[in-house]
Amino acid sequence: MAGDTVIRAEALTKRYGANLAVDHVDFEVAAGEIVGILGPNGSGKTTTILMLLGLTEPTSGRAMVAGFDPLRDPLEVKRRVGYLPDQIGFYENMSARDNLAYTARLAGLTRREIDERFIAALDRVGLGHVGHARVTTYSQGMRQRLGLAEILMKRPSIAVLDEPTTALDPHSTLEFLDMIRALKADGTAVLLSSHHLDQVQSVCDRVALFNRGKLALSGTVTELAGRVLGGGYVIDVEAHGVNVPELLSAVPGVVRVQPLGGDRYRVDCQRDLRADIARRLATAAELTGIHFAAPSLNEVYARYFAEARDAVE
Amino acid sequence: MLSSDAGATDPRAAGRRGSPWTGLGTVVAKETADHLSSARMRILEALVFLTAIAAAYAAIRQIRQTIGESPFLFLRLLTMAQDPLPSFISLLGFLIPLVAIALAFDSINGEFNRRTLSRVLAQPIYRDALLLGKFLAGLLALTIGLTSLWLLVIGLGLLLLGLPPSTEEMVRMLGFLVATLAYGGVWLALALLFSVVFRAPATAALAALGTWLVFSLFWSVIAPIVASLIAGPPEGILGPRLAYLSTEQIIDRVAPNTLYAETALALLQPATRALGPVLISQLEGAVLGAPLPVTQSFVLIWPQLTGLVAATILIFAIAYVLFQRQEIRA
Numbered sequence: 001m002a003g004d005t006v007i008r009a010e011a012l013t014k015r016y017g018a019n020l021a022v023d024h025v026d027f028e029v030a031a032g033e034i035v036g037i038l039g040p041n042g043s044g045k046t047t048t049i050l051m052l053l054g055l056t057e058p059t060s061g062r063a064m065v066a067g068f069d070p071l072r073d074p075l076e077v078k079r080r081v082g083y084l085p086d087q088i089g090f091y092e093n094m095s096a097r098d099n100l101a102y103t104a105r106l107a108g109l110t111r112r113e114i115d116e117r118f119i120a121a122l123d124r125v126g127l128g129h130v131g132h133a134r135v136t137t138y139s140q141g142m143r144q145r146l147g148l149a150e151i152l153m154k155r156p157s158i159a160v161l162d163e164p165t166t167a168l169d170p171h172s173t174l175e176f177l178d179m180i181r182a183l184k185a186d187g188t189a190v191l192l193s194s195h196h197l198d199q200v201q202s203v204c205d206r207v208a209l210f211n212r213g214k215l216a217l218s219g220t221v222t223e224l225a226g227r228v229l230g231g232g233y234v235i236d237v238e239a240h241g242v243n244v245p246e247l248l249s250a251v252p253g254v255v256r257v258q259p260l261g262g263d264r265y266r267v268d269c270q271r272d273l274r275a276d277i278a279r280r281l282a283t284a285a286e287l288t289g290i291h292f293a294a295p296s297l298n299e300v301y302a303r304y305f306a307e308a309r310d311a312v313e
Numbered sequence: 314m315l316s317s318d319a320g321a322t323d324p325r326a327a328g329r330r331g332s333p334w335t336g337l338g339t340v341v342a343k344e345t346a347d348h349l350s351s352a353r354m355r356i357l358e359a360l361v362f363l364t365a366i367a368a369a370y371a372a373i374r375q376i377r378q379t380i381g382e383s384p385f386l387f388l389r390l391l392t393m394a395q396d397p398l399p400s401f402i403s404l405l406g407f408l409i410p411l412v413a414i415a416l417a418f419d420s421i422n423g424e425f426n427r428r429t430l431s432r433v434l435a436q437p438i439y440r441d442a443l444l445l446g447k448f449l450a451g452l453l454a455l456t457i458g459l460t461s462l463w464l465l466v467i468g469l470g471l472l473l474l475g476l477p478p479s480t481e482e483m484v485r486m487l488g489f490l491v492a493t494l495a496y497g498g499v500w501l502a503l504a505l506l507f508s509v510v511f512r513a514p515a516t517a518a519l520a521a522l523g524t525w526l527v528f529s530l531f532w533s534v535i536a537p538i539v540a541s542l543i544a545g546p547p548e549g550i551l552g553p554r555l556a557y558l559s560t561e562q563i564i565d566r567v568a569p570n571t572l573y574a575e576t577a578l579a580l581l582q583p584a585t586r587a588l589g590p591v592l593i594s595q596l597e598g599a600v601l602g603a604p605l606p607v608t609q610s611f612v613l614i615w616p617q618l619t620g621l622v623a624a625t626i627l628i629f630a631i632a633y634v635l636f637q638r639q640e641i642r643a
Contacts, residue, residue, distance in 0.1 A: 046642065050640075050641065050642070053435055055431065055434055055435065055641045056640060056641065071329070072328075072329060072330055073329070073330050073331065074329060074331070074437075074439070075330070075331035075335060075437040075438075075439070076330075076331070076437075078435060078436055078437040078438075079437045081435070082435075083431070083432070083435035085428070085431045085432060085435075087428050088428060088432060089427040089428025089429040089432065090427075090429065090432075091347075091427065091429060092427070093347075093351075102339070102343050103432065103433065103436050105336075105339045106336045106339050106340075106433065106436035106437065106438050107436045107437060108437060147432075150432075
C-alpha cells in the first residue's frame with residue numbers, strides 16, 4: 001500500500017428484495033492510490049460506491065471511509081469525499097459559479113473560501129473563461145469538467161469518479177486523465193469506475209473487477225493477468241523460421257502463444273522467460289526481436305468474463 | 314477488523330450522527346431565490362394579484378354605497394362579492410392551492426430528472442434538510458406573496474375608503490392571513506408528496522390538480538352521499554336528522570377547502586357564532602347579528618386551524634418517509 005488505508009470495506013452486502021446487488025465485498029484503498037472499479041452493468045459497482053458515500057444503507061457488512069463509518073457518520077464521510085456521478089446534472093438556470101457555490105456552501109465552505117477556490121478550480125479544469133456563463137450553455141464535456149471542479153473546490157481526501165469520461169472527446173479524455181493523475185499527486189485517493197479499460201489501465205494503480213455483485217478479482221493489472229491469463233508476463237517475439245509457435249510452446253513456463261501476424265508472436269509466461277526463449281529459438285529460427293509487452297486489461301477482462309460465462313453455462 | 318476499529322456498537326442500532334438540519338438554511342435560501350426569480354412564480358403572482366385586487370376594488374365600490382351598514386368595513390372588503398367577480402376570500406380559496414401546487418409539484422422529481430439529487434446529497438447534508446428546506450422555501454415564497462397582497466389590499470382600502478382599519482379588524486385579518494398560509498401549506502405538502510411519489514413532474518402536477526378538483530368541485534357532492542350511506546337519510550319524521558348532519562360535517566371537513574372556508578367565515582364575519590348545526594336551545598339568550606369578540610372567534614376556528622396544520626404535518630411526514638426509502642441513483 002502507498003499509504004494509510006482511506007477506504008476499507010468488509011463483507012459489504014446490499015440486497016434489494018430477492019436480488020443480491022452486492023455480495024460480501026471486501027477491499028481497501030490507500031491514500032494517494034487510484035483504484036479502478038470494473039465490471040458489466042448491474043455488477044454492483046455503483047451500489048458499492050453509494051454505500052461508501054452513505055447514500056444507501058448496506059444490508060450487512062461494514063465500511064470505513066476516511067476514518068468514519070458511512071452508516072453512522074455520513075456527514076463526516078461526505079465532508080471528506082468528492083463524488084462525480086456518471087450522469088452529472090446542474091441547475092440549468094444558474095451560472096457555473098452559482099452551481100458550485102451552492103454545493104460548496106452545503107459542504108460548509110465560507111464565502112471567502114468559495115471565492116478563493118472557485119477561480120483556481122475552474123482554471124485547473126479549463127473553464128476559467130466561462131465560469132459566469134449559465135450551465136445551460138455548457139456541452140456535456142464541459143459539465144464533466146465542472147463536476148471535477150466541484151471536487152477540486154471541496155479538496156477531499158477521496159474522490160469517487162463514476163464513468164467520468166463517457167461524454168468526452170479523445171483530447172478532453174486525455175486532459176481529464178491528467179487531472180485524475182494530478183489528484184493523486186495531491187495525495188487524494190481516487191476510486192474510478194469506468195468501462196474504458198485502456199483508460200483505467202493508464203491511470204490506475206490497482207483494479208477491482210466486479211461480477212454479479214461479488215468482487216471477483218483485485219490487484220495490479222500484472223497480478224490480474226497472472227491469474228486470468230495464466231501468466232503475468234507477456235513477451236512479444238519476432239522470429240523467422242519453421243515451427244516457431246511449437247518451439248515457443250515447448251519452453252517451460254510458457255502458458256500461451258498467440259500469433260500476431262507475420263513473424264510476430266505474443267507469449268504469455270509465468271515469469272521472465274526472454275533468455276530461455278532466445279536460447280530455444282537460436283537452434284531453429286532467426287530471432288529478430290524480443291521485448292516485454294504490458295498485459296492488456298482488455299484481454300484480462302474479456303478472458304475473465306468469457307470463462308465466467310462458460311462456467312455459468 | 315473494522316469492528317475493532319470502530320468499537321463494538323452496531324451502527325444500525327446506534328443511529329446516525331450529526332444534525333439532520335445541517336445545510337437547511339442553504340437549501341431554503343437557494344430554493345426561495347429560485348421561486349422568487351422564476352417566471353412560473355411571477356405569472357402566478359400576477360394572476361393572484363390582478364384577480365384579488367380586482368375583487369377588492371369591486372368590493373370597495375359597493376361598500377362606499379352602503380358605508381353605514383357595518384362597523385367592519387375592511388373585513389367586508391374581503392368578503393363582499395360584486396357580479397361578475399367573486400369575493401376576495403373566494404378567489405384566494407380557489408387560487409392559493411394552484412400557487413402552492415405550482416411551487417412544489419417538481420421539487421424532488423425535478424432534482425431526479427436534472428440528475429442533481431446525487432450531487433447535492435453527496436454533500437454533507439441529510440435528506441431531511443433537503444425535503445424540509447424545499448417545503449420551507451415554498452412556504453416562505455407563499456408568505457412573501459400573500460403578505461404583499463394583504464398589505465396591498467389594506468393600502469387600497471385606506472386609499473379608497475379614507476378610513477384606517479380598527480385594531481380588531483387588523484387582528485382578524487392577520488388571523489386570516491395565518492389561516493391562508495396554513496391552507497397553502499396543506500397543498501404545498503401535498504404537491505411535495507406527489508413530487509416524491511411520481512418521477513414525472515407532469516404526473517405529479519396532474520395528481521395534485523386532480524386532488525384539488527375533487528375537493529373544490531366534487532367534495533360537496535360526495536360528502537352527502539357518503540354521509541347518507543353511513544348515517545342514513547338526511548330527513549327524519551321530525552325534520553333534519555342530527556346524526557346525518559354531524560356525519561356530513563365530519564366528512565365535509567376532510568376537505569381542506571371546507572376548513573379554510575369555515576375559518577375565513579368565522580374570522581371575517583364577526584357575527585358568525587357557530588360553524589356546525591345550531592340547535593334552538595343554543596340560541597337562547599343570544600343576540601342575533603351581534604359580533605362575537607375576536608378571542609371567541611379564534612376559539613371557534615381553533616379546531617379548523619389546527620386541522621389544517623395537522624394535515625400539513627401528516628402529509629409532509631408521509632412524503633418524508635417515502636423520500637427516505639427511495640434509492641438515490643440520479
